[in-house]
Amino acid sequence: MDQGGADILPEKAPPVAPAPLQPFDTSAPELMLFPYRQWARHHDQTWRRPDAALLSRVDPFGWPPLREAIADHLREWRGLPCTADQIFITSGVVEAIGLIAATTLNEGDDVLTEEPGYAVLNRAVHHNRLVSVPSPVDQQGFDIKTALQTTPRAKAAIVTPSRHYPLGVTMPLSRRLELIEWAVARNAYVIEDDFDSEYRFQGQPLPAMMSLSNQDRVIYVGSFSKVIFSALRLGFVVFPKSMLPKVRSSSPQIDQQASLMLQPVLARFMHSGDFxxxxxxxxxxxxxxxxxxxxxxxxxxxxxxxxxxxxxxxxxxxxxxxxxxxxxxxxxxxxxxxxxxxxxxxxxxxxxxxxxxxxxxxxxxxxxxxxxxxxxxxxxxxxxx
Structure with missing residues (x-):
């Protein structure tokens, strides 16, 4: 302290503004045309007089009205006849993989992934002490027959059948059925990452792969980062009904990362039709x-x-x-x-x-x-x- 009794504090540097997005950044949806006014209205209606349930202990699977809205959306847009009790709200695909690993797989299990593929998925697999085995993708997407030539004992496969990332190819019905048959025969799981499925320019969105399986071997993973904005950090997992008791018993030990502040807002946004x-x-x-x-x-x-x-x-x-x-x-x-x-x-x-x-x-x-x-x-x- 100086003689005048005042500390001389270092001058703070101004915050650095993020660089504007440049063509052809793949992380950029159209943000200027998002219906912010409608979103703000739903946010205000939610938190001006919040539901008492929001201020108490919430179901670890997530806010029930949001899970109901997602189930309605998947039935209408993806042909997936799921119910709200099957849906677990996450902060995105990384948390989804961690949740699936904790409830369905064992440390050291081989997990088939797509090559080329989404590096974040491979990192999530490794982070959960599983072994990622990249398997080649051709013009028809992931091929389980080719993958099994090198990894016959795999316990799961993570695929993007509706639109492979990054190649953009769609997996035909024959390969989807082969993949499901493998999962049933080997007591394994198919993790369906439904990347970019909403933005189909020709015809209706394709039915989800999970809708083809009645043997409870497909787990569906979705996210709102591309259809709303990435800062929302909300996604979901749809579990087969047979897995729900195990997931439910494990959920109190799982550190849920999805923001409760935004879940009821998104629920209103979806139920209103604005979504x-x-x-x-x-x-x-x-x-x-x-x-x-x-x-x-x-x-x-x-x-x-x-x-x-x-x-x-x-x-x-x-x-x-x-x-x-x-x-x-x-x-x-x-x-x-x-x-x-x-x-x-x-x-x-x-x-x-x-x-x-x-x-x-x-x-x-x-x-x-x-x-x-x-x-x-x-x-x-x-x-x-």
Whole structure:
């Protein structure tokens, strides 16, 4: 302290604002058009006079009205005849894998995962002391017959049958049935991660794989991060009815991470119909943006990138042309793109082992048609430099 009796405190640095999202960031849904006014109204109605049950001990499975709303949504949109008592609210896919591991698997069990695939899933498997075994994905998605050639004693398989991430392929009915038959025969489990399923541009959303199984061998995992916003951090698991006693008995020992503050707000948002309206609106918008991205690539980068339309999702996979691939890897291409001010992910980074393909993963959902075209121009110039 100085003679004047006042401490001299160091000047605080101002907080650093997050960098704005750049085309073609795959984590970006369209946030400007989210119905914030309706969401705020539901939030105000929830917490201005909160339900007394919210202020006491809540069911460890999650807020019951939200579980009912999710069950209604899955029956209507995914053909999944589940009930609210089967649904456990989570903070997302990482917590979901931990919950499933704690209630269905044993330490050291082999778990089949997709190759290429979502690195977060592999990390979640390892974190729960399970052995992740990446298995190749082809143009029809995950193939259990191929996977079993190297890992015949696997106890679970984590798959994205509706839309593989990142390749975007859909698993046909024949492979889905083969996977379920394997799970029944081996007393194993299929963990169905229903990534991007709501945003299907052609026809109705496909029925969930869980709806095909009457043997209680499929566990369904979903999230709201892509259909609302990632900061919500809410997801869910749908357990087969036969597993509920074990999950229920284990739930008091499980550290639930999902925010109770937002669960009743989301329940109101879904029950009101605002959620379904938002999904339909975004589906139409994303279909237009995918077309815009494809046209821009054809116009400005046809000599660099080869990309086909996909019937669903929020991103594209652009393969490098032979000429471009002879000059650089997809990792180098992504570095050049970043230096130029656009964000793409190298397809090779999605492989746990040696990459079998080269390409660029490009999100289009969170950007206007003008931003997408300008982004392709910038990307093309960076790859030609």
């Amino acid at each position: 379904a309206i938002h999904i339909r609106r975004m589906r139409r918008l994303y279909a237009k943006r995918q077309v815009a991205a494809l046209q821009a690539i054809k116009l400005h980068a046809a000599d660099l990138l080869i990309v086909d339309p996909v019937p669903a999702g929020m991103h594209l996979v652009a393969n490098l042309t032979p000429d471009l691939q002879s000059r650089m890897s997809d990792t180098e291409a992504a570095k050049r793109a970043k230096s130029a001010g656009v964000t793409v992910q190298p397809l090779s980074s999605f492989f746990a082992g040696p990459p079998m393909r080269q390409g660029l993963v490009m999100g289009f959902a969170g950007f206007s048609e003008e931003q997408l075209e300008n982004g392709v121009r910038v990307l093309a110039a960076a790859l030609r430099a």
